[in-house]
Amino acid sequence: RPTKFPPGPKPLPLVGNLFSVLFELKKVKYHHSLWKCWSNKYGGLLGLRLGSVNTVVVFGKEMIKEVYSREVFDGRPDGFMYTLRSFGKKLGIVFNDGSSWAKTRRIALKFMKSHGYGSRLMEEHISEECMELVKMLSRTTKPVLANNLFDVSIINIVWRLVAGKRYKLDDENLKKLCDLITRCFKAVDISGGVMTFMPFLRYIIPDIIGYTEMTTVHRALHKFLTETIREHRGTLDPDNPRDVIDSFLIELHHNNGSSEDLQVVCLDMLEAGVETVNNTAVYMLLHLVRERNVQMRLQMEIDEVIGKERTPSLSDKSRMVYTEAVILETLRISSIAPVGIPHMATADTQLGGYDIPKGTFILIGLHDLHNGSHWKNPQDFRPERFLTKEGNLMQDETLKPFGFGKRRCIGEGLARSELFLFIAHIMQKFHLIVPDGDPLPTADPVGGITLSAKPFKIQFLPRHGF
Ligand code: HEM
Numbered sequence: 001r002p003t004k005f006p007p008g009p010k011p012l013p014l015v016g017n018l019f020s021v022l023f024e025l026k027k028v029k030y031h032h033s034l035w036k037c038w039s040n041k042y043g044g045l046l047g048l049r050l051g052s053v054n055t056v057v058v059f060g061k062e063m064i065k066e067v068y069s070r071e072v073f074d075g076r077p078d079g080f081m082y083t084l085r086s087f088g089k090k091l092g093i094v095f096n097d098g099s100s101w102a103k104t105r106r107i108a109l110k111f112m113k114s115h116g117y118g119s120r121l122m123e124e125h126i127s128e129e130c131m132e133l134v135k136m137l138s139r140t141t142k143p144v145l146a147n148n149l150f151d152v153s154i155i156n157i158v159w160r161l162v163a164g165k166r167y168k169l170d171d172e173n174l175k176k177l178c179d180l181i182t183r184c185f186k187a188v189d190i191s192g193g194v195m196t197f198m199p200f201l202r203y204i205i206p207d208i209i210g211y212t213e214m215t216t217v218h219r220a221l222h223k224f225l226t227e228t229i230r231e232h233r234g235t236l237d238p239d240n241p242r243d244v245i246d247s248f249l250i251e252l253h254h255n256n257g258s259s260e261d262l263q264v265v266c267l268d269m270l271e272a273g274v275e276t277v278n279n280t281a282v283y284m285l286l287h288l289v290r291e292r293n294v295q296m297r298l299q300m301e302i303d304e305v306i307g308k309e310r311t312p313s314l315s316d317k318s319r320m321v322y323t324e325a326v327i328l329e330t331l332r333i334s335s336i337a338p339v340g341i342p343h344m345a346t347a348d349t350q351l352g353g354y355d356i357p358k359g360t361f362i363l364i365g366l367h368d369l370h371n372g373s374h375w376k377n378p379q380d381f382r383p384e385r386f387l388t389k390e391g392n393l394m395q396d397e398t399l400k401p402f403g404f405g406k407r408r409c410i411g412e413g414l415a416r417s418e419l420f421l422f423i424a425h426i427m428q429k430f431h432l433i434v435p436d437g438d439p440l441p442t443a444d445p446v447g448g449i450t451l452s453a454k455p456f457k458i459q460f461l462p463r464h465g466f
Contacts, residue, residue: 056356084214184218
């Protein structure tokens with residue numbers, strides 16, 4: 001019979017486990033590794049008190065499945081860090097919940113689809129960005145810093161849909177905007193840390209808890225978005241919406257709605273849709289420079305199915321099982337969203353025989369799900385684990401990088417297409433090598449809202465005399 005909160009380290013009054021978290025992080029470096037260490041000691045449902053907030057970290061396929069499929073866990077926490085980016089309110093999609101979230105998510109998806117999301121047009125836009133990127137890479141023989149390689153291309157893909165606009169790959173203002181997003185993603189972990197659990201500390205140590213960084217970045221992002229929406233308003237033709245922003249503005253006009261909601265949806269798309277794909281794509285390159293055999297096998301498949309000259313297309317996907325396996329293996333081993341996006345219990349409930357009070361913050365052990373005992377030698381990058389003996393692609397139900405259930409990622413289709421086309425275009429044209437004198441890049445991540453690769457350079461050597 002459920003009687004108590006899940007076990008975990010003993011909390012202190014007021015601060016709960018926050019001091020132990022900060023202390024232990026010095027040793028284990030990453031939040032997700034610390035949660036895993038503690039769960040080895042206390043169990044698959046790890047109960048914490050962060051400040052005064054009940055927090056549960058959920059491990060194991062079955063328990064994770066249960067959380068993702070029960071409506072009572074579909075809330076998002078009210079944490080200070082989350083509302084800081086949305087005018088102090090719950091707005092938009094990612095950190096919203098209840099009927100406002102359901103409505104905004106539905107409308108955003110409807111408008112995205114009506115402007116080409118998931119269609120041939122979207123593929124054309126991704127392909128154009130890939131070709132621009134290949135062109136840029138072919139102009140230099142010098143080693144290139146890999147870490148933000150895809151940022152502007154990815155923003156362009158999302159932004160053509162949302163705002164009908166693309167930028168040059170060397171656009172200084174957009175590069176600055178990308179740097180801002182990257183910086184804020186490194187300032188805190190997805191829980192928001194001390195900023196979420198003891199927000200009053202922003203008055204005392206704003207720099208240390210990431211508050212200064214988050215507010216600076218969001219001020220700049222909102223300025224960019226306010227201008228973008230203002231431009232749209234000025235040139236709007238209600239009978240011919242050009243993009244998602246136009247469609248939203250028309251909808252808001254009919255319902256007397258506020259454009260703050262639209263602004264946060266745009267922010268959601270920039271924040272959820274850019275670092276995630278960039279970090280995964282960069283990790284894919286990192287694994288390919290580390291594993292020469294994987295790189296060779298991938299190129300053999302590209303040469304066989306697409307050839308040296310034809311532009312890669314999404315219709316090649318079904319015949320490119322090894323490329324698909326490389327993508328799946330990267331999503332697994334690098335798990336850039338190591339605990340997903342926090343959920344919240346919207347009512348008192350039970351889970352795994354324990355009480356979960358309303359308002360409990362729920363983190364999902366995705367990194368552990370993807371790197372735990374289910375997998376043979378999980379630390380090895382081995383795309384073959386996703387292939388059958390006959391060489392067909394084998395999906396594994398334990399791989400859930402986009403979450404699932406009602407709150408699953410709305411960008412999954414786009415992300416998978418981007419990853420496929422980026423890698424097919426680049427590997428058709430280049431060999432990737434570690435520059436002379438540089439060490440082999442480490443797969444150890446930099447922590448943050450998402451995990452990212454440590455800075456490393458790649459030399460892109462043209463293939464086929466390209
Ligand atoms: C490799 C790339 C990506 C990964 C690994 C990823 C992963 C995730 C995860 C784990 C969640 C949380 C699901 C949950 O709370 O249960 C999520 C939510 C979300 N993602 Fe993604 N994502 C990626 C790309 C994208 C892209 C390209 C977009 C948009 C263009 C996007 C937009 C969103 C949004 C709006 C949500 C919030 C959904 C909601 O709360 O209802 N993501 N993503």
